[in-house]
Amino acid sequence: MPTRREFYWGLAGSAIASAAGIRPARAQTAGGELLVAFDGASVVRFVLDPHNSLFAPHNRVIRSIFDNLVVLLPDQSVGPWLAASWDVSTDRKTYVFKLRQGVRFHDGAPFDAAAVKANFDRLSDPKTVLYAKAEIGPFESAEVLASDTLRITLNRPFEPFLRNLSSTKLAIISPTALARYGDAFGQNPVGTGPFRFTGLTQGTEIRLERNPDYAWAPPTASHAGPAYIEKLTFRNVPEQATRVAALKSGQVQVADLIPSQNIAEVKADPDLRLLQKELLNTNYSLALNVTRAPWDDEEIRQAFRLSLDIGAIVRVVYLGTAPRAWSPLSPSLFASAEHELANSWKPDPAKAAAILDRKGWIRAADGIREKDGKRLAISFIDAQGNREQRLDCIQLIRRQLAHAGIALSIDSQAPGAYLQKVAQGEYDLAAGAQFADDPDVLRRYYVPSERVVAAAIRVNDPDLQQWLDQAASEGDTAKRAELYRLAQHRIIDKVYGIPVYVLLYNLATTGAVTGVDIDTHGFPQFHGARLVAS
Amino acid sequence: MSAGRADAAYVLRRLVAAVAGSFAAATLVFLILYWLPGDPAALIAGDDASPQMVANIQARLGTNAPLWHQYVTYIGHLLHGDLGTSFTTNEPVSHRLAGQLGASLQLTFSACLMSILAGVVFGVIAGVNHDRWVDHLIQSVTMFMTSMPPFWFGLLLVMIFSVTLRWLPAIGSGSLRQLILPSLCLSSLLAAQLTNMVRNSVIDVLEEPFVTTLRGKGLLERSVLYRHVLRNALIPAITMFGLLVGELLSSAVVVETVFARQGLGRLMVEALGVKDIPMIMGVTLFASTFLILANLLVDLSYSWIDPRVRAA
Numbered sequence: 001m002p003t004r005r006e007f008y009w010g011l012a013g014s015a016i017a018s019a020a021g022i023r024p025a026r027a028q029t030a031g032g033e034l035l036v037a038f039d040g041a042s043v044v045r046f047v048l049d050p051h052n053s054l055f056a057p058h059n060r061v062i063r064s065i066f067d068n069l070v071v072l073l074p075d076q077s078v079g080p081w082l083a084a085s086w087d088v089s090t091d092r093k094t095y096v097f098k099l100r101q102g103v104r105f106h107d108g109a110p111f112d113a114a115a116v117k118a119n120f121d122r123l124s125d126p127k128t129v130l131y132a133k134a135e136i137g138p139f140e141s142a143e144v145l146a147s148d149t150l151r152i153t154l155n156r157p158f159e160p161f162l163r164n165l166s167s168t169k170l171a172i173i174s175p176t177a178l179a180r181y182g183d184a185f186g187q188n189p190v191g192t193g194p195f196r197f198t199g200l201t202q203g204t205e206i207r208l209e210r211n212p213d214y215a216w217a218p219p220t221a222s223h224a225g226p227a228y229i230e231k232l233t234f235r236n237v238p239e240q241a242t243r244v245a246a247l248k249s250g251q252v253q254v255a256d257l258i259p260s261q262n263i264a265e266v267k268a269d270p271d272l273r274l275l276q277k278e279l280l281n282t283n284y285s286l287a288l289n290v291t292r293a294p295w296d297d298e299e300i301r302q303a304f305r306l307s308l309d310i311g312a313i314v315r316v317v318y319l320g321t322a323p324r325a326w327s328p329l330s331p332s333l334f335a336s337a338e339h340e341l342a343n344s345w346k347p348d349p350a351k352a353a354a355i356l357d358r359k360g361w362i363r364a365a366d367g368i369r370e371k372d373g374k375r376l377a378i379s380f381i382d383a384q385g386n387r388e389q390r391l392d393c394i395q396l397i398r399r400q401l402a403h404a405g406i407a408l409s410i411d412s413q414a415p416g417a418y419l420q421k422v423a424q425g426e427y428d429l430a431a432g433a434q435f436a437d438d439p440d441v442l443r444r445y446y447v448p449s450e451r452v453v454a455a456a457i458r459v460n461d462p463d464l465q466q467w468l469d470q471a472a473s474e475g476d477t478a479k480r481a482e483l484y485r486l487a488q489h490r491i492i493d494k495v496y497g498i499p500v501y502v503l504l505y506n507l508a509t510t511g512a513v514t515g516v517d518i519d520t521h522g523f524p525q526f527h528g529a530r531l532v533a534s
Numbered sequence: 535m536s537a538g539r540a541d542a543a544y545v546l547r548r549l550v551a552a553v554a555g556s557f558a559a560a561t562l563v564f565l566i567l568y569w570l571p572g573d574p575a576a577l578i579a580g581d582d583a584s585p586q587m588v589a590n591i592q593a594r595l596g597t598n599a600p601l602w603h604q605y606v607t608y609i610g611h612l613l614h615g616d617l618g619t620s621f622t623t624n625e626p627v628s629h630r631l632a633g634q635l636g637a638s639l640q641l642t643f644s645a646c647l648m649s650i651l652a653g654v655v656f657g658v659i660a661g662v663n664h665d666r667w668v669d670h671l672i673q674s675v676t677m678f679m680t681s682m683p684p685f686w687f688g689l690l691l692v693m694i695f696s697v698t699l700r701w702l703p704a705i706g707s708g709s710l711r712q713l714i715l716p717s718l719c720l721s722s723l724l725a726a727q728l729t730n731m732v733r734n735s736v737i738d739v740l741e742e743p744f745v746t747t748l749r750g751k752g753l754l755e756r757s758v759l760y761r762h763v764l765r766n767a768l769i770p771a772i773t774m775f776g777l778l779v780g781e782l783l784s785s786a787v788v789v790e791t792v793f794a795r796q797g798l799g800r801l802m803v804e805a806l807g808v809k810d811i812p813m814i815m816g817v818t819l820f821a822s823t824f825l826i827l828a829n830l831l832v833d834l835s836y837s838w839i840d841p842r843v844r845a846a
Contacts, residue, residue, distance in 0.1 A: 037794070043804055044634070044800050044801045044804045045623055045804065129578075129587050183624050184624075184625075201633075201796060202630070202796070203796050203797075203800055203801070204707060205706070235705060235706065235794060237705050237794040239689075239791050239792045239794065241689050242689070242793065242794060245689075245692045245696055245697050245704045246696070246704045246705045246794075248697050249696040249697045249704055250700070251696065413571075414572060414807050414809070415572070415807050415808055416570075416572020416573065416577050416807075416808065417570070417571040417572040418572075419572065419573075420572050420573060420576070423576075454576070
């Protein structure tokens with residue numbers, strides 16, 4: 001008599017036997033289709049509108065469909081792409097772009113100065129709420145000077161401008177497609193990129209095919225012409241173990257964000273190859289709510305930090321696969337002070353205890369410190385769950401703090417409630433990271449007028465504001481870097497934020513594919529990918 | 535009154551109750567959503583939005599109106615068959631539901647089918663062999679299945695059938711082959727619970743005097759078992775099934791995530807996160823209707839299995 005298990009095996013076996021045309025998994029890729037399993041989290045709605053998505057997983061797909069005016073070179077300077085060349089006026093408020101000729105959008109519309117102007121007009125429209133709006137800074141107007149010449153005027157110098165133009169957030173979209181699809185453009189994206197969009201199944205799959213006319217790859221590309229593979233399909237596989245399983249079983253040839261516990265295994269597997277590159281971003285950092293007690297006292301903040309051993313936490317959680325972060329800006333980002341700030345402080349629980357004792361926070365019977373009958377209890381607010389194993393870090397922080405006599409609780413909220421509580425300042429500790437192409441991203445955190453309603457960083461430091469504002473319009477690169485150096489030192493010295501780890505974006509490929517690459521921003525590229533006949 | 539008309543009246547009564555039930559569920563969820571913290575307009579506007587932008591969006595969504603007004607408007611549209619427009623995508627809710635429905639229905643039906651088949655077959659085997667080794671084996675397996683989280687079981691299935699044996703795909707929805715592992719995973723708990731249920735009632739029925747009488751009358755053992763014992767043993771199992779379908783709906787989200795499938799579960803979780811009220815209401819209405827209909831079918835099947843129910 002069969003056991004239940006035997007029954008299942010038998011059932012599975014017979015179902016397979018009855019399915020016509022069984023093929024080994026690898027044969028499914030014949031015809032030049034590359035399958036990518038990506039971590040799109042449990043988001044059911046794909047938004048492939050470059051101007052309206054801050055979600056990194058969607059931007060990884062956007063990269064293959066769209067091109068930019070300029071490309072970010074490995075040394076963080078910008079090179080020509082859809083803009084063949086440009087001139088900047090001496091007051092650095094006017095940019096004249098000479099556009100590449102012969103470029104067409106996937107829908108056949110010509111790429112010209114009018115099309116680029118339409119992109120800027122869309123971004124600067126006061127009625128819109130596009131996420132990428134902040135990227136164009138003090139944009140004033142765009143004028144078509146000739147079919148291949150566009151003048152952009154800013155109302156004050158804005159040094160991050162060119163670098164921002166290299167970001168997927170400012171990729172160039174087809175104005176005719178925008179007019180046709182309107183709000184639904186995000187589900188019907190049309191660009192000039194190496195792959196064109198053919199369809200999607202909400203939440204699970206995005207289908208692209210080669211753009212046969214493509215002849216305008218950026219100088220960083222492996223070749224100038226069309227992509228080698230005919231079809232490129234992205235499958236959203238939010239569960240990390242399934243992603244690794246789909247790769248190992250050959251059901252996909254590429255999987256991204258391999259979790260740290262599988263990295264050693266993937267590296268050791270001769271059939272798999274691991275690529276990794278730092279994502280340019282603000283390192284995942286703890287933000288202390290300095291507007292309310294106890295964090296309004298700098299010494300208490302120092303004691304908090306001295307109680308933590310961030311290095312040990314990062315080693316334990318990421319198993320040596322992610323470097324520990326010291327600076328607010330990730331190490332490869334322009335002007336990052338990562339190397340200067342390395343080892344700028346070290347854990348010292350005894351000193352932390354001395355500060356807290358002196359401040360009147362005395363250990364009670366349960367080990368948690370008290371002052372005037374009030375416990376030293378703080379809450380960490382979170383809405384993202386354990387993405388990138390972030391909550392694992394927080395759990396270890398909680399344990400280290402308990403040793404120091406500080407009780408930490410984790411306040412998990414749905415995104416809506418999270419934003420509301422942060423906007424009202426009802427939290428002690430928050431944390432986050434944001435992909436960025438320029439250190440100017442700090443201005444949005446530390447300059448109150450640039451801040452969003454629900455900003456977790458509530459620091460109000462006039463020096464910091466002045467340095468960051470000045471840096472945004474400083475034309476001299478060395479001076480600009482110096483201002484960012486000052487700002488980063490101040491953030492660490494005053495314990496406004498505590499950086500935790502540096503994210504290395506990774507993807508693994510099977511032996512069936514070569515030529516997959518990661519660009520300077522840290523986004524995957526499939527233009528040079530080639531399938532290997534098996 | 536003829537039997538046919540009595541049946542029709544019964545079904546009609548149940549359908550009215552079903553509509554009332556869905557309506558009550560919708561009202562309750564609407565009130566809970568209103569009470570929960572978080573402003574959908576602020577979420578849609580995003581981090582970089584000014585208070586004015588948020589206010590504009592509130593006006594567009596109608597979330598700045600008083601609760602009673604929002605509720606009456608919603609119910610009014612609902613009565614016209616309009617489920618509203620998703621806050622986040624501006625697509626009709628019915629359209630977004632339809633996009634995910636196929637995959638969800640496939641998964642739910644095949645998991646139901648698998649659990650009924652496994653539950654009845656193994657339940658009868660265990661019950662008939664009460665206290666013999668086969669019974670103990672089936673009992674241990676069902677105990678194991680009920681204590682395992684579906685999440686873990688799903689990953690185990692992927693490891694065995696996709697990575698090691700390479701028989702079945704680990705991810706995706708659409709083809710029959712892609713349906714097998716997720717349905718197995720989803721049905722595991724339900725199948726184990728049904729097996730126990732059927733086993734226990736088979737044991738109970740076998741001890742009833744009428745079985746002894748039937749056997750005494752010289753009926754074949756097989757005929758006693760299938761025509762009489764099984765029929766009586768199925769009723770409690772079917773009642774249980776109606777309740778368990780709800781569990782199936784709620785654990786679907788885990789299975790959808792593990793196997794990277796489309797489905798209403800993930801749609802619901804995402805809608806809850808961003809407080810997309812029309813979307814949440816749409817999924818709730820669909821799920822409650824589905825659950826109520828499943829239970830209606832369960833009730834109707836009693837009379838088919840045991841005609842005495844109709845008379846009662």
